[in-house]
Structures are given as C-alpha cells and as structure tokens.
Amino acid sequence: MITSPIWLPATLFAGAVQAWRTALQKRVSQNLSVNAAGLVRYLYGLPFAFLMLGLYQWAFAPSAFPALGRLFPLFCAAGGLAQIIATNLLLMAFNHRNFVVGTAYSKTEAVQGAILSFLLLGETLSALSWVGILCGVAGVMILSTGGKRMEPADFVRALGKPSALCGIASGLFFALTAIGIRRATQEVATPDHIRAALIVLCCTITMQTVMQGVWLFWREREQVSRIFLTWRSSGQVGFLASLGSACWFTGFATAPVALVRIVGQVEVIFTLAFSHFYLREKMRGSEVSGLLLIAMGVILALAGTMR
Known part of the structure; x- marks a missing residue:
C-alpha cells in the first residue's frame, strides 16, 4: 500500500546518491579490509544521520518526539544486521571465479x-507491477554479464556454485533489510514518514556501527587505526551513505518494498551514464538492451500502481 507520493522522488534520489557513494567507497576500500570498508559508511555516516534528524525534528518540522513501539529496536537491529550480512555475501560472490553469475543472481x-x-x-502487487519487476531484474542480469554471451541454461547450471549461492543469499538478505526497515518505521508513532525514516536511520546506523565495530576490533584490530587515517574520503562516503539511506528508508516507509527496490535500480542507469558521459567510456549493445529493460520495468511497475 502506497501511503505517500514522496516515495518516488526519494527512491530516485537514493539511486543517484548510492551510485556516487559506491564510486567513492571503491577508492576507500583499496586501503582497507572488507569489514573496515563496511564500517566506514556507518561510523562516518553516524554524525550526519543525527544532524539530519536534528535539523528536521527541531528546525524544518518542529514537533514533539514520537513514541516508539516496543518492537522498534528489534526491527532496527534485524534490518541493520541483515544489511551487513548481505554486503559481505555480495563481496564473497565477487571473490569467487563465477563473478558474473554471482552478481546476476544477487539482482533477484x-x-x-x-x-x-x-x-x-x-503486501500485494498488481500483475503489471510483477511484469515490471521481472523485466527490471532481467535488465540488470544482462548488465551483470558485462557483454558476455550467457544462455539461460548457464545460469541454471551454476546454481550450485559458490558465487551463485552467495549472490542469491545476498539478494535475500538485502530484501530482509528492506522489510526490517519498513517494519521499524511502522513502530514510530507519527504520520510524518520522513521523521519516522530519520529516526529509524539513526537507530539502525548506531547499531551497525557497534556491531561491525566490535567485530573489527576483535578480529582485525590493526584496521581500526587505518579507518581514521582515511577520514577525508571516508567522511564523504559516510555523508552520502546517510543521505542515501534516509531516502531509501523514506521509500520503505511509504511504499511496498518491491516497488522501491525495482525503481531503485535506476542506480545502474546513473552509474552507466556517469561512465559514458563523464569518463567517455563506450557503451556496449548489451548495456543498451539492459538499460532499456530496466527503464521498461520501472515504467510497468509504476503503471501497475495506477490501476
């Protein structure tokens, strides 16, 4: 059920910000381990999350702080942990030989x-929205092949391989992240969806900082000092991560999870546009086909909500 039209611009902006943040985080990850690079987005994003909540709560839309349901911390913790697991599973898929298949399956x-x-x-969706979701997933899977020719049977045969298993599991935990965040926003007693999203963001990112920070200190203590040496670039990553998450969470608070995720795949379009127009990289025929499928999927999914 869509409760506010704000979900659409919020999701589109989230996709653009995430593409930008991913580009910056790749540079940061060159000097850090997987877990340290993951912690950067939470640790440095934490002050920006609280700053956004403070400005909104007391400057832009002042009102009494809303009551929180008893299950609020549970859903925040579950969503935050699921996101950490999903990210690590995706990185594990990248580390296996079947990188293409693992990436493609994560897009399910x-x-x-x-x-x-x-x-x-x-939550229920119309048949047209389902067609749009499947169309968008197919488009992203085509882009994931990087122009390589792969028959449908190739993906089926690869199901039992580590990269595919990690990719599918990654997609599962990203989906669980969205569901946990949506339920957490429903535990905030306010009709203001932006306020609810920012409150959930602050709670979730605090828990993620503690969870991944404790793990890093326990298992990779030498990485802790390196995180603070990269404060210039890491600060940018944290800011963009918090801004993007605030938009994602607003989307989850106001629209069905699947719709937010399919529209959010415009991140791929922004990434390829940056590659083509800014870096002057030539676009392949398969990339054009994938982009058209993604665009068609978004249009069909949106059309399905208007029926």
Whole structure:
C-alpha cells in the first residue's frame, strides 16, 4: 500500500546518491579490509544521520518526539544486521571465479523482496507491477554479464556454485533489510514518514556501527587505526551513505518494498551514464538492451500502481 507520493522522488534520489557513494567507497576500500570498508559508511555516516534528524525534528518540522513501539529496536537491529550480512555475501560472490553469475543472481533481490513482503507484511502487487519487476531484474542480469554471451541454461547450471549461492543469499538478505526497515518505521508513532525514516536511520546506523565495530576490533584490530587515517574520503562516503539511506528508508516507509527496490535500480542507469558521459567510456549493445529493460520495468511497475 502506497501511503505517500514522496516515495518516488526519494527512491530516485537514493539511486543517484548510492551510485556516487559506491564510486567513492571503491577508492576507500583499496586501503582497507572488507569489514573496515563496511564500517566506514556507518561510523562516518553516524554524525550526519543525527544532524539530519536534528535539523528536521527541531528546525524544518518542529514537533514533539514520537513514541516508539516496543518492537522498534528489534526491527532496527534485524534490518541493520541483515544489511551487513548481505554486503559481505555480495563481496564473497565477487571473490569467487563465477563473478558474473554471482552478481546476476544477487539482482533477484526485487523478486525475493516481493515474495517476502507478501508473506511477512501482506503486501500485494498488481500483475503489471510483477511484469515490471521481472523485466527490471532481467535488465540488470544482462548488465551483470558485462557483454558476455550467457544462455539461460548457464545460469541454471551454476546454481550450485559458490558465487551463485552467495549472490542469491545476498539478494535475500538485502530484501530482509528492506522489510526490517519498513517494519521499524511502522513502530514510530507519527504520520510524518520522513521523521519516522530519520529516526529509524539513526537507530539502525548506531547499531551497525557497534556491531561491525566490535567485530573489527576483535578480529582485525590493526584496521581500526587505518579507518581514521582515511577520514577525508571516508567522511564523504559516510555523508552520502546517510543521505542515501534516509531516502531509501523514506521509500520503505511509504511504499511496498518491491516497488522501491525495482525503481531503485535506476542506480545502474546513473552509474552507466556517469561512465559514458563523464569518463567517455563506450557503451556496449548489451548495456543498451539492459538499460532499456530496466527503464521498461520501472515504467510497468509504476503503471501497475495506477490501476
């Protein structure tokens, strides 16, 4: 059920910001371990998250702080932990030989999210929106092949391989992240969806900082000092991560999880546009086909909400 039209611009902006943040984080990760690079987005994003909440709560839309349901911290913790696991699983898929297949299977997140949100939240979508989701997933899978020719049977045969298993599991946990965040926003007693999203963001990112920070201090203590040496670039990553998450969480608070995720795949379009127009990299025919499928999927998914 869509409760506010703000979900669409918020999701589109989230996709653009995430593409930018990913580009910066790749540079930061060259000097840090996987877990340290993951912690950067939470640790440096934490002050920006609280700054956004403070400005909104007391400057832009002042009102009494809303009451929080008893399950609020549980859903925040579950969503935050699921995101950490999903990110690590995706990186594990990248480390296996079948990188292409693992990446492609991780993009089933929109389909898995639609199924899980129906089972766990009772969210339903129109047939046209389902066609749009499948179309968008197919487009991203084509882009994931990097121009390599792969038959459908190749993906089926690869199901039992580590890269595919990690990719599918990654998509599952990203879907669970979205569901956990959506339920957390529903535990905030306010009709203001932006306020609810910012409150959930602050709680979730605090828990993620503690969870991944404790793990890093326990297992990779030598990485802790390196995180603070990269404060210039890491600060930019943290700011963009918090800004993007605030938009994602607003989307999850106001629209079905699957719709937010399928529209959020415009991140791929922004990334390729940056590559083509700024870096002057030539676009392949397969990339054009994938982009057209993604665009068609977004249009169909949106059209399905208007029926």
